[in-house]
Amino acid sequence: MSPAQTSVWIILGYLGLLIALGIYTSRKFKGTASDYFLASRGIGWFLLVMSLFGTTMTAFALIGSTGESFKAGVGVYGMMASSSGIVHSAVFFLVGIKLWAFGARHGYVTQIQFFRDRFESDKLGIILFPVLVGLVIPYLLIGVMGAGVTIENVTGGAFPSLFAGGGVGPTAAKAGAIPYWLGSGGICLVVLVYVFLGGVRGAAWANAFQTLVFIVLGIVTFFVISSELGGMKHATDQVVEMNPHSLRRTVRADDPLTRYNESKKFFDAKLVEWHKQPKSKKGPIPVAPQKPHSMTQLHFLTYLLIPLSVGMFPHLFQHWLTAKSAKSFKPAVILHPLLIMLVWVPCVMLGIWATSAMFGDPPKPVIPWGQGNPNAVLGQMVAVLTKGGGTGILPGLLTAGVLAAIMSSLDSQFLCIGSIFANDIVAHYLGHDRVSDRQKVVYGRVFVILIVVVTYLLSLQRPGSVFTLAVWCFSGFSGLFPLVFASIYWKRVTKAGAYACVIVMAAVWCWLFAQSGYGAKREFLFLGMMPVATILAASTLALIVVSLMTSPPGEKTLAKFFKS
Amino acid sequence: MKKLVYGLIILLAILHQDFWLWDSQYLVFDIVPIGLAYHAGISLAAALLWIAAIKYCWPDDVELLEEEIMHESDAAGGAR
Structure with a gap:
C-alpha cells in the first residue's frame, strides 16, 4: 500500500468513527423536536465549551489562517485571533447568557422566534429568514471548499488508475488524488449522516470529539513540520533571510521579498508560454502574484468588528439554547481565548514559515514559487513535509485533524438551517399544533439536503479564497449585531428600527460586495476600512434613528424581556 | 469592582491596537515574532479578565431566573 493510500484509509476510518x-x-434521541434541535436543553459545560469553540473554528481557522499569514504575515493573528478572544467571550457573556435565559423562559428554539416575539412582528421573520440563510451559505461554502482542497492535496498519487488529475493554475490536481468534487461531496454526506442520526446532541458530541482531535493533531502537525524544517529557529531564520516582511506588519524598501520576486519570474515565464500557445489550447491567463504591502492601522482596527458576528450566528444561538444552565457558560467564556490561541498561534507560525521553507538537495521551496492558492498551503506543507517517514500515517492523521475542524462547524450549520426552516417557516405558518415533532424533524432534514446540494454545486465553482468568503459572510452577521444587542439592552428599540437595521445592513452589504467585484478584489477596503465598519455604522444608525422616530414597544413586551 | 473589570476589558481592546510594534521584527526566543507573541499575551490577558468578569459582573437576574425555572421544573415533575 502506498503512503498516499494509507492516508486515504486513515481519513476513511476517521469518517467511519x-x-x-x-x-x-441516536440511541439517546428522545424522538421530540426539542431533543433533535436543542438536546432537551441538557448540554453540560464541557460539551458547551467544545461545541462553541468547535463551531466558531472552521476551515477558516486552520486553512484560512495558515494561508492568510502565508500571504499577509504575522498581523493575521492580531486581526482575527486575539480580537476574537476578547470579542467572542464578550458576546457569550453579554448576549449568549441573556439569550439562553430568554430561550429557557419562553421556549424559543430559533433566533427568529426570539426576534418575532421581542419586536412584536411576525413579518420580521420573513425578512430575517433569507438574510440569515443567505449569509450561512457562504459560511458553509468555506467548509465544503476547505474539505475538498485539503483531501485533494494530501491524497496525490493514491489512486492513479482511478483519477488522472490535471487542470491548470490554482485548481490543478496531482494524478491519483481524490478529486475536489469527490472529497467535498463525501464530507457533506458524512456530516449529513451523523447530524441526521443524532441531531444537535450528535453534533455536540461530534464537536467535542472533533475539537479535541483538531487541537491535538494541529499541535502535532506544528511540531512535526517544524522538525522537518530543521527546527523552529531554522524555519524562522529562513524567513528572516528571505521574507522578513512576514514577521512584521510593514514592508520596508530594502526587504528582499524573495517569494514575490521568484513568483514574479515564474509568472513572467508562464505568461510568455501562455502567449505562445495557439488559441485553441490556451487555458486561463496566469494570475500575477500580489506585491506585499504594509498593513494599515485602520485596516487592523476595523477588523476588530468582524468577531461581533458570533452574536448573530444562528447556529451559535442554537448551541447557546442547548445549555443545561447559565453556569455552563462560565468555562466557555474563560477558555475560549485560550483555545483560540492554542489553535491559531501554530497555524500562523506555519503560514509564516511556509513563505520561505525549503527542502531537498538542491533546495526547493516547500510551497512552489508562483503558488497562487493560499487555501492549499497547509495541505501542501503536510503532504510535502510529512511523507519523509514514507508510511503516510501522519499525513492521514493530520488531514483528519483539519477535516475535524471543518466538520465541527458544518454540522451545527446544517442543523440550524433545518431548524430555522422547520420551526420558523413550516410550523410557524402551518401552525405548531398542526405539525408534529416528527414532521418538524423531517422538514428540517429535507431543507438541509436542499441547501447542502446548492452549497455543493456552488463550491464546484470555487468562488474566491476561503478567507475572503469568510470575511464577507462574517461582515454581514456583524452588521446585524446591533439588532441583537439592542433587543436585550435597549427598551426603546422598536419594530420599525429592527426592520430598518436589517434592510440597511442587507443593502449596504450588497452594495459594498458589488464594489468589491463580488469578492474578486480580495483586499477590498472602503475608505481605508474593512467593509464591516461601514455596514455596522449604517445598520446601527438606522436602528437608532428609526427607533427614536417611531412609537416605543408595548408595556407587555417590555415586561416580558426587562424584568428588573 | 464591576466598573473596574469592564474598564480593564476596554483597556485590553485599546492595547490590542499595538501600533508601537508595527515595524518591529524582534524575535522572542529567536523564534516567535513580537507581533505574534504580544497578541498571544492579549489572549492570555483576555482569559484572566473573563475570570474576573464572571466573578464580579455575573448577571444576577439570570441566576434568579435559573432558580425560578428549576422550581417550576421541580413543580412539573422534573420535566423540562
Missing part, C-alpha cells in the same frame, strides 16, 4: 458516534448518540 464519526458515523459510529452518530449511531451511538
Whole structure:
C-alpha cells in the first residue's frame, strides 16, 4: 500500500468513527423536536465549551489562517485571533447568557422566534429568514471548499488508475488524488449522516470529539513540520533571510521579498508560454502574484468588528439554547481565548514559515514559487513535509485533524438551517399544533439536503479564497449585531428600527460586495476600512434613528424581556 | 469592582491596537515574532479578565431566573 493510500484509509476510518458516534448518540434521541434541535436543553459545560469553540473554528481557522499569514504575515493573528478572544467571550457573556435565559423562559428554539416575539412582528421573520440563510451559505461554502482542497492535496498519487488529475493554475490536481468534487461531496454526506442520526446532541458530541482531535493533531502537525524544517529557529531564520516582511506588519524598501520576486519570474515565464500557445489550447491567463504591502492601522482596527458576528450566528444561538444552565457558560467564556490561541498561534507560525521553507538537495521551496492558492498551503506543507517517514500515517492523521475542524462547524450549520426552516417557516405558518415533532424533524432534514446540494454545486465553482468568503459572510452577521444587542439592552428599540437595521445592513452589504467585484478584489477596503465598519455604522444608525422616530414597544413586551 | 473589570476589558481592546510594534521584527526566543507573541499575551490577558468578569459582573437576574425555572421544573415533575 502506498503512503498516499494509507492516508486515504486513515481519513476513511476517521469518517467511519464519526458515523459510529452518530449511531451511538441516536440511541439517546428522545424522538421530540426539542431533543433533535436543542438536546432537551441538557448540554453540560464541557460539551458547551467544545461545541462553541468547535463551531466558531472552521476551515477558516486552520486553512484560512495558515494561508492568510502565508500571504499577509504575522498581523493575521492580531486581526482575527486575539480580537476574537476578547470579542467572542464578550458576546457569550453579554448576549449568549441573556439569550439562553430568554430561550429557557419562553421556549424559543430559533433566533427568529426570539426576534418575532421581542419586536412584536411576525413579518420580521420573513425578512430575517433569507438574510440569515443567505449569509450561512457562504459560511458553509468555506467548509465544503476547505474539505475538498485539503483531501485533494494530501491524497496525490493514491489512486492513479482511478483519477488522472490535471487542470491548470490554482485548481490543478496531482494524478491519483481524490478529486475536489469527490472529497467535498463525501464530507457533506458524512456530516449529513451523523447530524441526521443524532441531531444537535450528535453534533455536540461530534464537536467535542472533533475539537479535541483538531487541537491535538494541529499541535502535532506544528511540531512535526517544524522538525522537518530543521527546527523552529531554522524555519524562522529562513524567513528572516528571505521574507522578513512576514514577521512584521510593514514592508520596508530594502526587504528582499524573495517569494514575490521568484513568483514574479515564474509568472513572467508562464505568461510568455501562455502567449505562445495557439488559441485553441490556451487555458486561463496566469494570475500575477500580489506585491506585499504594509498593513494599515485602520485596516487592523476595523477588523476588530468582524468577531461581533458570533452574536448573530444562528447556529451559535442554537448551541447557546442547548445549555443545561447559565453556569455552563462560565468555562466557555474563560477558555475560549485560550483555545483560540492554542489553535491559531501554530497555524500562523506555519503560514509564516511556509513563505520561505525549503527542502531537498538542491533546495526547493516547500510551497512552489508562483503558488497562487493560499487555501492549499497547509495541505501542501503536510503532504510535502510529512511523507519523509514514507508510511503516510501522519499525513492521514493530520488531514483528519483539519477535516475535524471543518466538520465541527458544518454540522451545527446544517442543523440550524433545518431548524430555522422547520420551526420558523413550516410550523410557524402551518401552525405548531398542526405539525408534529416528527414532521418538524423531517422538514428540517429535507431543507438541509436542499441547501447542502446548492452549497455543493456552488463550491464546484470555487468562488474566491476561503478567507475572503469568510470575511464577507462574517461582515454581514456583524452588521446585524446591533439588532441583537439592542433587543436585550435597549427598551426603546422598536419594530420599525429592527426592520430598518436589517434592510440597511442587507443593502449596504450588497452594495459594498458589488464594489468589491463580488469578492474578486480580495483586499477590498472602503475608505481605508474593512467593509464591516461601514455596514455596522449604517445598520446601527438606522436602528437608532428609526427607533427614536417611531412609537416605543408595548408595556407587555417590555415586561416580558426587562424584568428588573 | 464591576466598573473596574469592564474598564480593564476596554483597556485590553485599546492595547490590542499595538501600533508601537508595527515595524518591529524582534524575535522572542529567536523564534516567535513580537507581533505574534504580544497578541498571544492579549489572549492570555483576555482569559484572566473573563475570570474576573464572571466573578464580579455575573448577571444576577439570570441566576434568579435559573432558580425560578428549576422550581417550576421541580413543580412539573422534573420535566423540562
